[in-house]
Amino acid sequence: MLATFGLPQPERRIGLTAHDFTQTFAASEVVLTRSVRVEGTPTVPSRWLLRLENLLGKAKAQTLHDNGAKWAYWQTLLDAANDKFDIEPPAPCPPVSARPRKLSVTQVETWMRDPYGVYARHILKLRALDDLDANPGAADYGTFIHDALDAFLQKFGRAVPEDAYEQLLKIGQDAAAEYLNRPGVRAFWWPRFERIAAWFVETERARRRDIKSIASEVLGDHVIDAPAGPFRLIAKADRVDTLTDGTLAIIDYKTGAPPSAKEVAAGFAPQLPLEAVIAEAGDFEGLHKARVSALDYWRLTGGDPAGERKSAGKEIESLVQATRDGLQNLIHRFDFEDTPYEARPHPQHAPRYSDYEHLARVKEWSAITGGEE
Numbered sequence: 402m403l404a405t406f407g408l409p410q411p412e413r414r415i416g417l418t419a420h421d422f423t424q425t426f427a428a429s430e431v432v433l434t435r436s437v438r439v440e441g442t443p444t445v446p447s448r449w450l451l452r453l454e455n456l457l458g459k460a461k462a463q464t465l466h467d468n469g470a471k472w473a474y475w476q477t478l479l480d481a482a483n484d485k486f487d488i489e490p491p492a493p494c495p496p497v498s499a500r501p502r503k504l505s506v507t508q509v510e511t512w513m514r515d516p517y518g519v520y521a522r523h524i525l526k527l528r529a530l531d532d533l534d535a536n537p538g539a540a541d542y543g544t545f546i547h548d549a550l551d552a553f554l555q556k557f558g559r560a561v562p563e564d565a566y567e568q569l570l571k572i573g574q575d576a577a578a579e580y581l582n583r584p585g586v587r588a589f590w591w592p593r594f595e596r597i598a599a600w601f602v603e604t605e606r607a608r609r610r611d612i613k614s615i616a617s618e619v620l621g622d623h624v625i626d627a628p629a630g631p632f633r634l635i636a637k638a639d640r641v642d643t644l645t646d647g648t649l650a651i652i653d654y655k656t657g658a659p660p661s662a663k664e665v666a667a668g669f670a671p672q673l674p675l676e677a678v679i680a681e682a683g684d685f686e687g688l689h690k691a692r693v694s695a696l697d698y699w700r701l702t703g704g705d706p707a708g709e710r711k712s713a714g715k716e717i718e719s720l721v722q723a724t725r726d727g728l729q730n731l732i733h734r735f736d737f738e739d740t741p742y743e744a745r746p747h748p749q750h751a752p753r754y755s756d757y758e759h760l761a762r763v764k765e766w767s768a769i770t771g772g773e774e
Contacts (some may be wrong), residue, residue, distance in 0.1 A: 492741035503633040520742035529756035549576040554617040593703025600708035621679035629736040648694035659698035674724035
């Protein structure tokens with residue numbers, strides 16, 4: 402086959418290697434080295450080296466064990482820099498006129514965890530390009546789940562039919578049509594969705610008696626007064642239920658791990674509390690102003706268990722008020738030009754993933770400052 406394609410035979414490479422070694426080994430002084438340890442584990446010299454040593458004889462093959470310090474020092478010089486200088490984390494201070502006056506609730510979380518990400522996206526207007534012909538990933542899986550549940554609620558928002566499970570599977574097939582022709586996706590995604598569908602239908606039947614109406618994928622737009630002018634907070638809530646007691650329950654679907662209640666209380670996962678701020682102001686489309694009595698994450702993994710309900714916090718009223726005040730203070734602080742858009746000011750709360758990590762040169766300055774976990 403190699404000959405058919407006009408490629409050289411493996412034996413030719415072996416012969417060339419032997420020729421190169423012979424030519425080099427004929428020099429007046431030759432140094433042969435090997436790794437004594439690999440990742441801390443002692444190594445054994447190859448049979449070829451042992452045979453060569455025996456062939457040359459102990460008298461002619463001088464080892465370097467007695468003078469190893471010199472060689473080790475030379476090796477360190479290979480990676481030594483001529484000059485050393487400190488690299489500080491980026492902290493740009495753009496003019497207030499260039500700073501965003503509108504952010505989504507998810508971008509506010511980025512604002513809290515990594516202001517530089519907001520700077521790169523909303524001020525520099527940088528966007529990451531999708532990989533060409535990329536395989537479906539976690540984001541596509543999450544979109545598929547959200548689309549299927551939204552379509553189900555749009556169709557059966559008032560009552561759960563007897564064949565709800567079969568109906569949800571049919572809706573799921575339509576939502577995932579562009580992905581299910583891939584064997585890997587069908588093998589891994591679809592069985593998980595079947596389990597999610599069963600859990601979702603069972604949960605819906607148990608909850609519907611306490612629900613007056615359901616709004617799915619509902620848009621919100623809330624305006625906040627600030628020193629530099631009005632600031633708009635926008636959102637698309639996965640689901641807002643109007644309960645029979647007149648209060649609202651806001652639900653966010655998570656196909657990954659939801660944030661902990663501790664992160665929510667600290668303000669580093671403000672999505673649901675911010676949606677509550679919008680809801681209590683009456684700024685969700687089609688919804689009346691009402692008190693929010695529940696903020697829940699529905700973790701939909703399709704594993705064991707297939708789904709799980711998790712509250713974002715117990716004291717909803719105080720949590721929403723603290724989030725409202727925190728957002729007001731955050732906007733106020735960044736409405737002054739001397740407030741920088743720092744990269745990861747709180748390393749322990751840094752985002753799990755960022756499209757702009759390489760632009761912020763995180764690995765360069767964190768190695769010096771110890772700013773990363």
